[in-house]
Amino acid sequence: MIVRALSKDLIASAIFFLSSLVISLSIPLTPYALQAWPVVFGASLLAYLLAWWRTGRSGVGGSSVRRIPFTIALQALLAAGVTQVLAANDLPSGMLPLHALPARILIFLILGGVAAFGLTWLALVKEQSTDAAAKARWNQFLELVRIPSPPRQEHLKAAEIHRRLVNEWGFSPEEVMTRADGVIAASDTNLVDGLPVYNACVVIKGSYSSRADAQQYHGQFPKVLVEGHIDVVNPEELPKSGDPSMRIKLQPYAQPVVATPEELAAIPDELSFDARGRVIEDDKYATASRVFKDAKDAEAGGGVRLIIRR
Numbered sequence: 091m092i093v094r095a096l097s098k099d100l101i102a103s104a105i106f107f108l109s110s111l112v113i114s115l116s117i118p119l120t121p122y123a124l125q126a127w128p129v130v131f132g133a134s135l136l137a138y139l140l141a142w143w144r145t146g147r148s149g150v151g152g153s154s155v156r157r158i159p160f161t162i163a164l165q166a167l168l169a170a171g172v173t174q175v176l177a178a179n180d181l182p183s184g185m186l187p188l189h190a191l192p193a194r195i196l197i198f199l200i201l202g203g204v205a206a207f208g209l210t211w212l213a214l215v216k217e218q219s220t221d222a223a224a225k226a227r228w229n230q231f232l233e234l235v236r237i238p239s240p241p242r243q244e245h246l247k248a249a250e251i252h253r254r255l256v257n258e259w260g261f262s263p264e265e266v267m268t269r270a271d272g273v274i275a276a277s278d279t280n281l282v283d284g285l286p287v288y289n290a291c292v293v294i295k296g297s298y299s300s301r302a303d304a305q306q307y308h309g310q311f312p313k314v315l316v317e318g319h320i321d322v323v324n325p326e327e328l329p330k331s332g333d334p335s336m337r338i339k340l341q342p343y344a345q346p347v348v349a350t351p352e353e354l355a356a357i358p359d360e361l362s363f364d365a366r367g368r369v370i371e372d373d374k375y376a377t378a379s380r381v382f383k384d385a386k387d388a389e390a391g392g393g394v395r396l397i398i399r400r
Contacts, residue, residue, distance in 0.1 A: 099159065099160060100159050102163070103159035103160050103162065103163035104159070104163075106163035106164075106166060106167055107162055107163045107166040110163075110166035110167050110169065110170035111166060111170075113170050113173075114126070114127065114169065114170045114173045118177065119173050119174070119177050122173045122174075122176035122177045123169070123170075123173045125173075125176060125195070125199060126169050126170075126172035126173040126176055126199065126202060127169045127173070129172070129199045129202055129203045129206075130165050130168050130169040130172060130202050130203060130205075130206040131165055131169065131206070132203070133202075133203035133204070133206040133207040133210075134161065134165045134206045134207065134209075134210040136207060137206075137207045137210035137211040137214065138210065138214070140211070141211070141214050161209075161210060161213060164209060165206055165209070165210070168202065168205060168206055168209070169202070169206075171202075172198065172199070172201075172202035175198050175202075176195060176198055176199075179194060179195065179198065225379075228379060229368070229369050230254070232338065232361065232369045232378075233363070233367055233368060233369055234247065234250065234251070235336075235338075235398060236335050236336040236337070236338055236363070236367075236398065237250055237334075237335065237336070237367075238322070238325055238328055238329075238334050238335070238336055238400075239320050239321050239322050240321065240322065240323075240325060240326055240327055240328060241321045241323075242285050242286070242287070242288075242321075243288075243321075243327070243328050244288035244289075244320050244321050245270065245272070245288045246328070246334065247290075247320050248268065248270075248272075248288045248289060248290045248320060249270060250367070251290040251320070252266055252268070252270070252290055255290070255292055261292055265292050265293045265294075265295075266290075266291070266292050267291040267292060267293060268288075268289045268290055268291045271286060272286035272287050272288040272289065273286075274289065274291060288320075289320075290320060298311060298312065299311045324398070324399075324400075325400055329400070335363070335367070336398045336399065336400060337360050337361075337398070337399055337400070338360055338361040338378075338396055338397070338398055339354060339357040339359065339360045339396070339397045339398075339399060340357070340359040340360060340361070340374060340377060340378055340394040340395075340396060340397075341357050341359075341394060341395050341397055342392070342393075342394055343385070343388045343389050343393040343394055343395050344389045344390075347395070348397070351399070354397060354399050355399070357397070359374055359377075359394070360374065361374055361375060361378060361396075362374065362375075377392075377394055378394060378396060380392075380393060380394075
């Protein structure tokens with residue numbers, strides 16, 4: 091379904107782009123298109139580069155990359171519109187005050203560039219506050235939390251986080267600081283009590299180091315450490331064989347919390363995942379994804395608590 095949706099988006103984007111290009115490159119409009127299109131697409135590219143510079147990495151990665159065809163199509167429509175405006179400017183008109191405006195062509199080009207920059211920038215900034223982005227974060231949580239990660243045995247979860255960092259979250263391999271064996275180059279925390287420590291560390295570069303007054307120490311600039319634990323207390327050990335994945339049970343919130351492993355195992359409803367470890371968005375998923383105002387609302391409205399077990 092996702093591939094089919096992406097294909098439809100690509101086809102629609104290609105149609106909008108090509109139709110805008112054909113219209114703009116018709117013989118009467120070509121000289122104006124050669125002015126409008128570079129300005130519009132240059133301004134859009136500037137927005138991407140600014141986002142990249144602000145984050146110090148591919149800040150346009152992940153789902154933003156998948157939106158690039160749509161963004162290009164949108165800018166093509168805008169460029170075609172600016173082309174039409176420039177062409178209309180040379181046609182006879184009763185609006186003499188407008189035609190007498192100094193540097194009016196430059197003004198129209200600036201307005202087109204500002205619009206292109208603004209549309210692109212808003213798409214990048216607003217994307218993470220959309221319902222789709224919230225759903226993606228929720229799915230990521232469900233898919234990662236089911237990977238068992240006992241203390242000193244976090245390598246399964248660390249490996250999946252490493253994979254997603256590069257393939258889905260827009261980081262480059264060079265920005266991932268940890269290796270599969272738990273080693274962090276130039277670190278003194280690779281072994282604790284003689285055992286490896288499995289981490290998933292990544293560098294998110296800022297813009298401070300590019301400032302003229304930036305302070306450094308032996309080539310190192312100030313850093314902010316954001317840390318979270320990926321190890322868990324349950325299970326205490328990885329299974330010796332079989333699928334190690336945990337199961338996410340859905341217990342009605344109105345019921346008392348289960349007290350024994352047997353009671354937990356008896357809960358019939360649980361989330362399902364495909365062979366790639368992606369959550370399946372069925373009716374159980376819909377139930378687990380409901381949001382309530384508070385505990386009373388969840389209890390009265392059929393909410394569930396998510397319990398992870400072997």
